[in-house]
Amino acid sequence: MTLAGLLFMVLSLAFVWGLTIWCFRKVLTAPAEDHVVKPPDSLGG
Amino acid sequence: MSSDKQQWGSRLGVILAVAGSAVGLGNFLRFPGQAADNGGGAFMIPYFCALLFLGIPIGWAEWTMGRYGGRKGFHSAPAILGVIGRGSWARYLGLIGVLIPLGVSFYYVFIEAWCLSYAIEYAKALFTDTPALGIDAGASLSAQTSASKDFFATTIGRSGDGVLFADGLAPIVWVFFLVFAINLWLVFRGLSGGIETFCKWAMPAMAVCAVFVLIRVLTLPAQSEEQTVANGLGYMWNPNYDKLLDPKAWIAAAGQIFFSLSVGFGVIINYASYLKRKDDLVLSGLTASATNELFEVGFGGMITLTAAFVFLGLAGTTEAVAGGTFGLGFSTLPVVFAHMPLGNLFGALWFFMLFLAAITSSISMYQPTMAFIEEALGIPRKQAMAFVAVLGLIGSGWCVWFSGGMVALGTIDDWVGTFLIVVLAAVQVIAFGWVFGLERGEKEAHEGAHLRIPGFIWFIIKYVAPLYLLITIGRFCWLTLPGWIEGLGANAVARNTMILIAAVVALLAALLAVGTRRWRAQGLDVDGEHPPEDERPARAGGNQVKS
Numbered sequence: 291m292t293l294a295g296l297l298f299m300v301l302s303l304a305f306v307w308g309l310t311i312w313c314f315r316k317v318l319t320a321p322a323e324d325h326v327v328k329p330p331d332s333l334g335g
Numbered sequence: 336m337s338s339d340k341q342q343w344g345s346r347l348g349v350i351l352a353v354a355g356s357a358v359g360l361g362n363f364l365r366f367p368g369q370a371a372d373n374g375g376g377a378f379m380i381p382y383f384c385a386l387l388f389l390g391i392p393i394g395w396a397e398w399t400m401g402r403y404g405g406r407k408g409f410h411s412a413p414a415i416l417g418v419i420g421r422g423s424w425a426r427y428l429g430l431i432g433v434l435i436p437l438g439v440s441f442y443y444v445f446i447e448a449w450c451l452s453y454a455i456e457y458a459k460a461l462f463t464d465t466p467a468l469g470i471d472a473g474a475s476l477s478a479q480t481s482a483s484k485d486f487f488a489t490t491i492g493r494s495g496d497g498v499l500f501a502d503g504l505a506p507i508v509w510v511f512f513l514v515f516a517i518n519l520w521l522v523f524r525g526l527s528g529g530i531e532t533f534c535k536w537a538m539p540a541m542a543v544c545a546v547f548v549l550i551r552v553l554t555l556p557a558q559s560e561e562q563t564v565a566n567g568l569g570y571m572w573n574p575n576y577d578k579l580l581d582p583k584a585w586i587a588a589a590g591q592i593f594f595s596l597s598v599g600f601g602v603i604i605n606y607a608s609y610l611k612r613k614d615d616l617v618l619s620g621l622t623a624s625a626t627n628e629l630f631e632v633g634f635g636g637m638i639t640l641t642a643a644f645v646f647l648g649l650a651g652t653t654e655a656v657a658g659g660t661f662g663l664g665f666s667t668l669p670v671v672f673a674h675m676p677l678g679n680l681f682g683a684l685w686f687f688m689l690f691l692a693a694i695t696s697s698i699s700m701y702q703p704t705m706a707f708i709e710e711a712l713g714i715p716r717k718q719a720m721a722f723v724a725v726l727g728l729i730g731s732g733w734c735v736w737f738s739g740g741m742v743a744l745g746t747i748d749d750w751v752g753t754f755l756i757v758v759l760a761a762v763q764v765i766a767f768g769w770v771f772g773l774e775r776g777e778k779e780a781h782e783g784a785h786l787r788i789p790g791f792i793w794f795i796i797k798y799v800a801p802l803y804l805l806i807t808i809g810r811f812c813w814l815t816l817p818g819w820i821e822g823l824g825a826n827a828v829a830r831n832t833m834i835l836i837a838a839v840v841a842l843l844a845a846l847l848a849v850g851t852r853r854w855r856a857q858g859l860d861v862d863g864e865h866p867p868e869d870e871r872p873a874r875a876g877g878n879q880v881k882s
Contacts, residue, residue: 291565291566291568291569291572291573292569292573292574294376294573294574295375295376295568295569295572295573295574296572297376298375298376298377298379298572298574299376299568299571299572299636301379302376302379302383302572302632302636303632303633303637305383305632306625306628306629306631306632306633307629307633309621309625309628310622310625310626310628310629313618313621313622313625313626314622316618316622316785316786317346317347317350317618317619317622317785318347320346320615320618320785322346
């Protein structure tokens with residue numbers, strides 16, 4: 291395996307692993323769809 | 336409209352379901368061959384360009400159209416495209432969005448049965464002394480390859496039509512019935528209880544199997560000075576920069592991304608139609624695409640050719656790549672497993688992983704047809720399921736019976752699973768970018784979004800993607816279509832398979848005509864002339880307190 295081949299492999303793997311981990315982290319830490327903060331009763335909530 | 340209200344159970348569930356639909360045999364068997372043939376590591380430049388500038392943007396457009404259609408009460412591609420494209424032209428072209436998943440399911444479930452059958456053979460070999468698939472590792476390499484090819488040909492009935500039924504039912508037919516029943520059962524259980532629950536289990540299981548096989552491949556002992564893991568990885572990844580100047584490499588990269596992400600397949604538009612108005616679709620679409628890429632580049636790009644190179648060397652691997660997806664997967668890799676320490680165990684894991692990849696895709700193929708029949712005829716899910724079961728059994732039964740030379744399978748794959756995908760994608764981006772409008776599209780996509788889509792993506796959706804797709808269709812009609820038509824004339828099975836497809840199209844068109852009448856009678860906005868119910872201002876006096 292050449293150095294250029296190694297570089298392409300490492301960069302490609304870093305990209306797909308990085309993107310996947312970043313996406314799933316964002317999905318799992320995003321607020322739930324039904325998590326709506328209701329205003330207090332005094333404001334008609 | 337269907338009487339049963341289907342819904343996704345969770346955000347993660349819909350992402351894994353869409354990713355499951357996208358991850359299939361092509362990730363592990365087609366991608367490595369494409370990469371090695373088109374510049375190795377250098378192929379990743381056009382490949383990632385196609386992902387970022389074509390696959391993900393068209394995917395986002397499809398997610399957006401699907402969710403919008405769902406808000407109007409529709410879940411099938413014809414009805415949704417009728418709304419987006421505002422008229423019957425888009426509605427009838429949208430039938431392709433039902434034909435593709437249904438037609439592909441005809442042969443895909445059969446292939447799924449091959450994967451499970453191979454996994455069972457390897458699992459059986461774990462407990463016996465006989466070599467798996469009859470491949471004797473002590474024989475010459477050519478004898479092993481020949482034994483592997485023979486096993487494959489006999490298993491799938493390649494030698495002639497009807498041979499799988501000639502002497503009672505062949506084992507693969509029983510496996511096919513089992514796989515078909517599992518598919519129907521999962522789809523019948525519904526989106527949340529069946530498809531989503533299964534994908535939440537199957538996707539991590541697939542990843543675990545892939546990690547085990549990957550570790551095994553990367554720790555394989557060298558077979559000679561040449562046949563090492565490093566050289567195997569080099570076969571796949573060493574760049575050939577000259578290929579970057581070859582348009583074919585760029586077209587191959589775009590094609591691979593396109594088919595791998597399942598855009599233009601009719602599945603994403605259906606799945607997204609069950610999202611709620613404020614459900615995110617931008618991050619979800621990106622995450623599903625990223626998951627697919629992880630399986631394709633992270634596992635497919637590391638496992639298949641590396642293992643083949645270590646045991647078969649340069650010449651054997653080059654021959655394997657030339658053998659295409661099925662040759663590499665079902666003829667070459669069994670020879671590799673025959674040589675691999677603990678090969679039966681890893682063979683069972685590998686083919687079980689392929690089976691999971693296939694079944695998470697095939698269940699997504701039945702769902703769009705279910706949704707279409709339910710809403711066209713207004714019948715309950717149970718009756719729609721029976722309808723789909725009959726259609727599926729006829730279509731798949733056709734592929735199993737006409738197994739000779741894989742002509743029936745190949746004909747449907749060419750015309751429905753390859754050509755029509757590009758046509759549907761073109762219809763979708765034109766309807767979305769030019770009729771629905773980018774301004775509305777952008778607003779709709781960003782409802783509840785956890786990410787913003789960069790501005791230049793909209794330019795791509797409106798101009799670049801349609802241009803690419805129309806050029807691809809034109810190029811196909813000019814270069815490939817005449818040969819395909821000639822092929823139909825020369826082969827009766829291919830010709831009759833096209834008649835079967837035409838009969839399915841006629842049936843779907845009749846159902847759409849019935850459905851359109853029903854939807855109009857119910858006062859539904861079939862031609863997308865009004866905003867969805869949840870967007871309309873309250874009618875004067877409707878919500879006002881009477882004085």
